[in-house]
Amino acid sequence: MTKNVHVLNWINEMAELTQPDKIVWIDGSDEQTEALRKEAVSTGELIRLNPEQYPNCYLHRTAVNDVARVENRTFICTTKQEDAGNINNWMAPSECYAKLGKLFKGSMKGRTMYVIPYSMGVPGSEFAKIGIELTDSIYVVLNMLIMTRAGKQILDILGDSADFIKGLHARADIDEENRYICHFPEDNTIWSVNSGYGGNVLLGKKCFALRIASYLGRKEGWMAEHMLILGIEYPDGDIKYISAAFPSACGKTNLAMLIPPEVFRKKGYKVWCVGDDIAWLRIGKDGRLWAVNPENGFFGVAPGTNEHSNPNALATTKKDTIFTNVALNTDDNTVWWEGLDNNPPKNCIDWKGNKWDYANYDKKDKSTCAAHPNSRFTAPAVNCPCISPEFNNAAGVPISAIVFGGRRARTAPLVYESFNWQHGTFVGSIMASETTAAAAGAVGVVRRDPMAMRPFVGYNMGDYFAHWLEMGKKIPHAPKIFHVNWFRTDDEGHFIWPGFGDNMRVLLWILDRVAGKVDARETAIGYVPNVDDINIEGLSVTKETITELLDVDTASWKQDIENIKEFYKLVGDRVPAELYDELKGLEARLG
Ligand code: GTP
Numbered sequence: 001m002t003k004n005v006h007v008l009n010w011i012n013e014m015a016e017l018t019q020p021d022k023i024v025w026i027d028g029s030d031e032q033t034e035a036l037r038k039e040a041v042s043t044g045e046l047i048r049l050n051p052e053q054y055p056n057c058y059l060h061r062t063a064v065n066d067v068a069r070v071e072n073r074t075f076i077c078t079t080k081q082e083d084a085g086n087i088n089n090w091m092a093p094s095e096c097y098a099k100l101g102k103l104f105k106g107s108m109k110g111r112t113m114y115v116i117p118y119s120m121g122v123p124g125s126e127f128a129k130i131g132i133e134l135t136d137s138i139y140v141v142l143n144m145l146i147m148t149r150a151g152k153q154i155l156d157i158l159g160d161s162a163d164f165i166k167g168l169h170a171r172a173d174i175d176e177e178n179r180y181i182c183h184f185p186e187d188n189t190i191w192s193v194n195s196g197y198g199g200n201v202l203l204g205k206k207c208f209a210l211r212i213a214s215y216l217g218r219k220e221g222w223m224a225e226h227m228l229i230l231g232i233e234y235p236d237g238d239i240k241y242i243s244a245a246f247p248s249a250c251g252k253t254n255l256a257m258l259i260p261p262e263v264f265r266k267k268g269y270k271v272w273c274v275g276d277d278i279a280w281l282r283i284g285k286d287g288r289l290w291a292v293n294p295e296n297g298f299f300g301v302a303p304g305t306n307e308h309s310n311p312n313a314l315a316t317t318k319k320d321t322i323f324t325n326v327a328l329n330t331d332d333n334t335v336w337w338e339g340l341d342n343n344p345p346k347n348c349i350d351w352k353g354n355k356w357d358y359a360n361y362d363k364k365d366k367s368t369c370a371a372h373p374n375s376r377f378t379a380p381a382v383n384c385p386c387i388s389p390e391f392n393n394a395a396g397v398p399i400s401a402i403v404f405g406g407r408r409a410r411t412a413p414l415v416y417e418s419f420n421w422q423h424g425t426f427v428g429s430i431m432a433s434e435t436t437a438a439a440a441g442a443v444g445v446v447r448r449d450p451m452a453m454r455p456f457v458g459y460n461m462g463d464y465f466a467h468w469l470e471m472g473k474k475i476p477h478a479p480k481i482f483h484v485n486w487f488r489t490d491d492e493g494h495f496i497w498p499g500f501g502d503n504m505r506v507l508l509w510i511l512d513r514v515a516g517k518v519d520a521r522e523t524a525i526g527y528v529p530n531v532d533d534i535n536i537e538g539l540s541v542t543k544e545t546i547t548e549l550l551d552v553d554t555a556s557w558k559q560d561i562e563n564i565k566e567f568y569k570l571v572g573d574r575v576p577a578e579l580y581d582e583l584k585g586l587e588a589r590l591g
C-alpha cells in the first residue's frame with residue numbers, strides 16, 4: 001500500500017521482533033472491515049447483537065484483569081528522568097526497549113499483525129497528525145476504524161515522509177504483571193503490551209493524542225488537552241464554543257452532548273457537540289484560541305447513560321457500535337448496563353461472561369453489577385444527533401471559555417471564574433477530583449489532577465504548567481477560565497445540583513460573563529455568580545440551594561492549601577514561580 005521506506009523498514013523490524021504469521025494492511029474499505037467483523041464473530045472475539053435493534057453492533061468482553069487504564073504501568077521514557085518529571089513513571093528508553101523487546105519477542109507467532117494507518121484530525125489539515133498502529137487484535141482494528149480516520153488514504157497523504165507516530169501493540173498473554181504502556185516522545189514511539197483494554201491499546205487516543213501530542217504541542221507552540229468541545233447556539237443563531245477539562249468519568253461526554261432544559265429549548269437554544277474527550281488547541285490568525293477534536297468517534301462510559309441523562313449518547317450507540325464489558329440480554333440479544341433503565345434483564349450474561357442473577361443485584365455493591373462500571377461504547381461521531389456542523393472543519397472552532405471541573409463533595413462551588421489567565425492556570429493546576437473506575441485502583445479517593453491531565457502529560461508537569469502560562473502570553477484574545485463542580489453532596493451523600501442538561505444554566509452564566517453581561521461577587525478563590533444570575537426557571541431547585549452551592553467554604557479551602565503545597569512539592573522544582581505567587585495570593589485572601 002506504500003513505498004515509504006520509513007514505514008516499510010519500521011514494519012519489517014517490528015515483524016522480525018514479534019514474528020506474526022502474516023501482515024495485513026488496513027485499507028478502510030467496507031469489504032475488509034466486514035470480513036474482519038465476521039472473523040472476530042467466528043472466533044468469539046465479538047458477539048453480534050440483534051440486527052433489528054442494534055444494526056451493525058457488537059459486544060466484546062476483555063479479560064477480567066484488564067478493564068481500565070493502568071496508570072502505575074504507564075511510562076514516559078525520556079533520555080533524562082527530569083524531563084518526564086515526578087508525576088510520571090519513568091524508564092530510560094534503552095532499558096524500556098530492552099525490557100519490552102523481550103515481551104514482544106515472538107508474541108505474534110501464529111497470529112496476524114494488522115497495520116493501521118490513521119490520522120488524528122481531519123486528514124491533511126494543518127492540525128492533523130498521522131500515526132500507524134501495529135496490532136495483533138481485530139478488536140483494536142475495528143475500534144480504531146471508528147475512533148480515527150483510518151485507511152489507505154492516510155498513507156497517500158503521508159507520502160514518503162518520516163513524520164508519523166509509530167505505535168506497536170501486542171496482546172501477548174494479557175499478563176497483568178507484564179503489562180506496560182510506554183511512550184518514547186523523543187522517538188515518536190508508543191509500545192503497549194499485555195492489555196486489550198481501550199485506553200491502553202487504542203494508541204491514537206490517550207497515548208498519542210494526549211501524551212505524545214502534549215509533548216509535541218509544547219515543542220511546537222500548541223496544546224493537547226483532556227477536553228470536550230461544545231457549541232451553544234443562541235436563539236439568534238450566534239454560536240459560542242466552550243472547551244472543558246474534567247477527569248476521566250467526570251462528565252465530559254455528558255456535557256458535550258447535553259440537551260438544553262425545556263425552557264431554553266422553547267426559546268430556540270441548541271447545543272452542538274464538537275468533541276467529548278480530547279481537544280487540540282492552536283492560536284488562530286485572528287488571535288483567538290481555536291480547537292479541533294482529533295478523534296472521529298466516542299469511547300464513552302456506558303453505565304449511567306440513559307434516555308434522561310444523555311439521550312444523544314444513547315441514540316449514537318444504536319448502530320455501528322462496539323460495546324465493551326456491558327451485559328448481554330440473552331432473550332433478545334441486546335445490551336444492558338446499570339442505569340440504562342429500571343428493567344434489568346431476567347436472562348442475562350454479565351461482563352465477565354457468567355450468568356447473572358438480577359435478584360442478587362445490589363445497587364450499592366459494584367461487584368454485583370451486570371456491566372463493569374468502566375464498560376464502554378465505541379460509536380462513530382457522525383451517529384450523534386447533535387454533532388456540530390463544524391465537526392469536520394479543519395480550522396476548528398474559536399473557544400470563548402475554558403472550563404475546569406472535578407468531583408468534589410465539598411470544597412469547590414458550583415461555578416467560579418478565575419481573575420485572569422495566570423490565575424486560571426493556577427485554578428487548573430490545583431484541580432482535584434475523586435478517583436473513578438476509568439483507571440485501575442481505588443475509587444472515590446480525592447487526588448490532585450491538574451487540568452484533568454495527571455495521567456496524560458507526556459513530560460514534566462512543572463514544564464506543562466509553564467507551557468500554559470507561556471500560551472496565555474501568546475494568545476491576544478484568550479478565553480476566560482472557569483471552574484465548575486456538578487458533584488457537591490448533602491449530608492446523606494446525594495448530589496445537590498441536578499446536573500446533566502441543567503448544567504446548561506451554568507454554561508450560560510459563563511458565556512454571560514465572557515460577554516460582560518453580568519456582574520459577579522469577588523471572593524478569595526475568584527468571581528462567584530450572584531444568586532439571581534443562575535437561571536432556575538423550570539427547576540425544582542430553590543434559591544437557597546443555589547446559595548448553598550455557591551458558598552465558598554473558607555475552612556475546607558484552608559485545609560486544601562496544605563494539600564496543594566504538598567502536591568507542588570511533589571511536582572518539583574519546575575513549578576513556575578508565578579503559580580507559587582498565586583498560591584500565596586489565595587492563602588492571603590483566605591485570611
Ligand atoms: P471519560 O470518557 O472517562 O473521559 O469520562 P467522561 O468525563 O466523558 O465522563 P461521562 O460523561 O461519561 O460521565 C461519567 C459519569 O458521570 C457517568 O456515570 C455520568 O452519569 C456521571 N455524570 C455526568 N454528568 C453528570 C452530572 O452533571 N451530574 C452527576 N451527578 N453525574 C454526572
Ligand code: SPV
Pocket residue numbers: 068069198199200205206247248249277299438439
Ligand atoms: C479516560 O479514561 O479518560 C477515557 C477512557 O476517556 S480511556 O480511553 O480508556 O482512557
Ligand code: MN
Pocket residue numbers: 226247248249277
Ligand atoms: Mn477521557
